[in-house]
Amino acid sequence: MIPPAAAQAFLDRLGWTGADILPVAGDASFRRYFRVVAKDRQAILMDAPPPHEDPRPFIQIARHLKAQQFAAPEIFGEDLEHGLVLLEDFGDHRMREHLDAHPEEEIPIYRQTVDLIKTLHEKPAANVPPYDWEQYLREVNLLPQWYCPAQKLTVAQDAFEQAWQTVLAPVLAAQTVPVTVLRDYHAENIMLLDNQRLGLLDFQDALAGHAAYDLVSMLQDARRDVSDDLEAAMLTHYLADFADDQADLFRSHYAILGAQRNTKIIGIFTRLCLRDKKPRYLDFLPRMWRLLEKDLAHPDLAPVAQWFDENIPAAIRQQKIVEGH
Known part of the structure; x- marks a missing residue:
């Protein structure tokens, strides 16, 4: 999986310049996921490309669940035009x-x-x-x-x-x-x-x-x-x-x-x-x-x-x- 073209500029804006972007297994939809790894931190990049996907419902529900004290990923940044969301990495312990x-x-x-x-x-x-x-x-x-x-x-x-x-x-x-x-x-x-x-x-x-x-x-x-x-x-x-x-x-x-x-x-x-x-x-x-x-x-x-x-x-x-x- 190759990261979307807009990913690097999006990550640069959020202070993740130079981070590695590694593929993570996807699901049954058009969404794709990448692990963004910097020296001392990591996050998940969601690629939800329009018009097939719209990341706004995910963002809305994540914030609703967090407000009710459930463990939903924190949203670090979003680029709705390109369908990109940077979110908290919950690791691989499924x-x-x-x-x-x-x-x-x-x-x-x-x-x-x-x-x-x-x-x-x-x-x-x-x-x-x-x-x-x-x-x-x-x-x-x-x-x-x-x-x-x-x-x-x-x-x-x-x-x-x-x-x-x-x-x-x-x-x-x-x-x-x-x-x-x-x-x-x-x-x-x-x-x-x-x-x-x-x-x-x-x-x-x-x-x-x-x-x-x-x-x-x-x-x-x-x-x-x-x-x-x-x-x-x-x-x-x-x-x-x-x-x-x-x-x-x-x-x-x-x-x-x-x-x-x-x-x-x-x-x-x-x-x-x-x-x-x-x-x-x-x-x-x-x-x-x-x-x-x-x-x-x-x-x-x-x-x-x-x-x-x-x-x-x-x-x-x-x-x-x-x-x-």
Whole structure:
């Protein structure tokens, strides 16, 4: 990865003249990251090139989270014209790799992630757009838009949307006082910091929505296996001070949002392969179908489960997508 042309002048203005600019692994978007290393300090350079990316939401949410005492990166400087942001370096100690090496720490670290999200839910929501019906629908439609054509399936689109509208109605009714939803809260976006805090990353798409969403994101991780036992224990931990009827309602909404998120991700991972030529994302699809089917087993998802049974039979779900489709 070659640093963007405007990077050197941007760093010079911020007092980082002569620093080395080293590539850091990117993500599934157009954003790229570089580590800026000077003699006695280092930082991260985010390259979020317009028009594909807009770094302003990341900056806004980072400052909101820091104001609420969460560990989001400090913003050292920004060049919005070129999509450049210099931010605090949280290092390389990521939750995902740490747990791969230290599986015995899984329960306490996951409990910490659940405690963090519960604390976030006690704070006022950020000034961000709502996670409304149009957004939920746009996301689940990624499956019929990308996955179904890739599998040469003709599906009942109107029935798909009607089933989701029925199932999501109680979730939307429950988020009248919304919380900040980070939307990509999982083990590959959590850094383990030296002060025993959890460093938050990749929250630029935050919306104001339902408290169950980020729990689903963490406990039904698209990229890391989370055992059913661990998921159940952490959900119970989150619900420890809920009344029984409240807890049952939350579990219903958790399953609904799990199904919504996993449906979306199947569509996104198919798109990443076919449009963006990133076939490695197909390797995650068996996990995504397993998670989705687990959520669809909840009785409150019956209309959506019926649609899947009628339009994407179980045998199709096991078939690999042909990359050159």
